[in-house]
Amino acid sequence: MTTLSRTVGAPVNRVEGKAKVTGEARYAAEFPLTRLAYGWVVQATIARGRVLSVEEEAGMRMPGVLAVITHGNAPRLQVVDDGELLVLQDEQVHYRGQTVALVVASTLEQARAAADALRVSYAAEPHDVLLSADHPRLYAPDHVNPNYPTDTLTGDVEAGMARAEVTVDETYSTPAEHNNPMEPHSSTAQWDGDRLTVYDSNQGATRVHQQLAQVFGLDRSTVRVLSEHVGGGFGSKGSARPQTVLAAMAARMLDRPVRVTLSRQQQFSMVGYRTPTIQRVRLGADRSGRLAALDHEVFEQTSTLYEFAEQTALFSRVMYATPNLRTRHRLVALDVPTPRWMRAPGEAPGSFALESAMDELAEACAVDPIELRVRNDAAVEPEGGRPFSSRNLVACLSEGASRFGWADRDPRPATRRDGRWLIGTGVAASTYPARSAPSTASVSAEANGAFVVRVTAADIGTGARTALTQVAADELGVPLERVDVRIGDSDYGPAMIAGGSMGMASWSWAVVKACRQLRADIDEHGGVPDGGLVARADTADDIAAQANLARHGFGAQFAEVRVDVDTGEIRVPRLLGVFAVGRIINAKTARSQLIGGMTWGLSMALFEESVMDAEFGDYLNHDLAGYHVAANADVQGIDVSWLDEHDDQLNPLGVKGIGEIGIVGTAAAIANAVYHATGHRQRHLPIRPDRVLSP
Amino acid sequence: MIPAEFNYEVADSVDHALSLLAGYGPEAKLLAGGHSLIPMMKLRFARPSALVDIGRIAALSYVEQDDGHIRIGAGTRHHDVHHSPLIEAGCPLLSFTAGLIGDPQVRHKGTIGGSVAHGDPASDLPTVLLALDAEFVLTGSGGATRVVPASDFFKGFFETAIGPEEILTEIRVPKLGASSGWSYLKFSRRAQDWAIVGVAAIVERSNGGIGSARVALTNMGATPLRASSVEQALAGAERDAIPAAAAMAPEGTSPTSDTNAGANYRRHLADVLVGRAVEEALGGP
């Protein structure tokens, strides 16, 4: 085997690109099965209380109806910690929109009609759906997502604040936001005796297959989850959602395949969202801007079914050097759907608060906001003091400043005008953890000269399939065309989900290890024997043996905005992100990932807001007309670049993960630019035109 | 999301459509482009017993002109209104605005008659037609027609002057003369969204000043509204009278508050956008 020129780092086109532009790529709801039946979810119309009765008999008389499944006739499930998966197990209603029945019929139209006709009566109880910073039931959770301490304290924050020459003490808020991947959550389940196969839209077939085995009390080897193509997830498909369990339950009861696809509206209550946050940030500094204290206190919500505590203040544990640092999270369990992961959980809302506060501090100290961040750059991780495996925030800031044209910036707000447009620029910093999780992979050398990689990775649009093809080709020393990477099948063995920006780091580690083993095996055999060769790898021990270091990606976000002086309309002609995120495997798909994250940041800054109707306990704007995500014409110039960063303390390839960092800090950069344009601080997202005018 | 059950009938003429409507009674609805009605049916906000499809009546899709008017068949699609050379020449305000409705896919199916008959105060075309003093031709059984001026047509929230056994068949728009300037300004938070507020303005220029002005507002009440106080203040006025006149735009309006904007902000926008629209219609000094 000769080693060819490396493809890692090259802008390789997506290997499944052709399948996606021709419509051939099949997503979860697109596998034709004989005798397929369709399930439609009936949702609770009260936010708290009990189901008294469901008129199942009347439902069964509707045309085409095969089953009406309720808590009265549903099979019992094994208890698992995620209460959202324990569907139809009792009469309790924990939030408006919770599943109270599943209607299954021969056609979609019949299922929908019967679900609509099904009469459900309730005993409603008063509900509590509004988060506030003084809610009487606020509590400190045991930990925050996924397993970070709830509170941290270094030094004495009050003493630091008392000594400070300059202070900032402000409250920031972010609204509930919904992931809204373009592909709705969908599951199609089929049983063959005790063997369950599910075509499922998720970010990790391993986890879903484990969860299904748990709730149905099955041996894992009898459950197979297939997710070859996934139409986005952004956290909302990180683990099984109710429709997966419902489809499997109905398919077992009817002994035929059943598909349950959630409508866009149903996704607003059944698959997760980003919790609203209320964040108080206190900064104390000397006149030069050096931090004497940083205090970040967060209030957020969870449901009564499952505790999810967003790690919002984690950002402040990583960013800036200060002798006195305190972070706290307080949670209240409301009668609402369970909030979950949404792109950069923790860092996305947390960075909005801290990076806005840093801009306020820069102004209070009359220090340039980039210089302020440079002065407070941390040599070790501020909370805990671990050394960084690498930290290139300052390099990102200076590279960005030069590309963006920051040098001549006049810091005075509300002084630049072009006709009716006020113009401003802003900056913010980004970070996101660079972690790896145990994964397995196998690589086989086929007799025909091809290599097949099998790993239960998910490509939710990240380009993972393509990047893993490059990684394997380089490790095996063969052209890309000879490598076939197969993903999205739980039968390939346990692997990390596409989440937490950990996918590529985790999977590539297993793939590299398997490829190296295979090369050794081929050498040992003096070539590939007629029957082929297979090598398997498991990275659990390698990851356990890692040094205890702080591993994070860093970045700098720059924004230019134009604000209409009379209407408050905001346009963002320029966004620039510069990132230090380890090795880039594929320059083309990485660029798309980072631009995509920044597009999310723009959307978060200006548009996204799920508005709770306190009376009904429901999100009012539960569709894509009412819930605004950025459309094409809302996005103008977005550019990204990255530093050539080498970090040998991460994983074999030095990958840090790029799925989330693009959204971190973007909203703060835009908010800071709006301040620079108008002189009005924007402490609450989204920055609506009416709020710009009357802050 | 799938609508509730309904019967589907194809009408091959206006008369046929009327007899089908009469046969089904008041629970039946006309289907043209369907882009207002079908979403409401999917959400169960509308449950018609039958849909009478008038989308295939070729005789309802035309753009013609006579001396003073452009006559547009109610079944003419927004895309075709947007691209009609006749409308572009005779009433560019209308062709311009047709290009702002919804998104391109909506404009290929949605019709001018459907938009008018739906009576949604957040729609762009009704406002423009109100400002233009358009007339609507309603056809009843036996081909009897009556003509309703726009000022009498929009009766309330999603409510128009169309009778239960009538069909809107034609929209007549007076041509704009060489001395007429025009503007339609649509403000939305996100590209291709519904207007938070929209303003149509037509100014008859006279010796560098304003001879007369017609101004109408989108989404400032239960129907599209004429800003009468603004119009009176602008009649015979000079350019410098525009800001004071625009400040009267909120008079007589009753905007709602929703997740996009509060009522006060809508009033503020009406003021700002009326000023800008009248300036634009008057043309630069």
Place this chain on the structure above:
Amino acid sequence: MTSVTMQPEGVAPARPTVVAGFTVNAASVRLTLDPRESLLDVLRERLGLSGTKKGCDQGQCGACTVHLDGRRVVSCLTPAVQVDGQAVVTIEGVVAPDGTLHPLQQAFIDHDALQCGYCTPGQVMSGLACIAEGHTTSDDEIREYMSGNLCRCGAYVGIVAAIREVADRAEA
């Protein structure tokens, strides 16, 4: 569990059905339709053409865009019965019979104008129409005339570049 098997297979719909004939990618189809069926559901569930995607089913995302008699429309708001006598072209009809991609499809791949790929067929169908309609005189015009197609991954920058490349080539 007792109530599960009460309904026999293939219960006839309660309402009258409608027969409609139309072409899909130049092939004739004739179907007995429930009036509630959208063109989108007929394509996906009955004709096996799952390239046309269901993102919102409410006319708000553009993922289901197809060409109907040459015009781009959202198939989710188009009752299938309404398509009688018309010509439907879906993403499956864009690729040449020998499998050669349309230049716009290739440009989408080259500019990485897609990520998860779920909105992509709708973007391609809309992009083809955008070019044919002549709305490509500037990037701003492309953005405006492509704003009926949401992309949650945030591939707009690449989508505009892909359409720009093909439109420029067509003009040259």
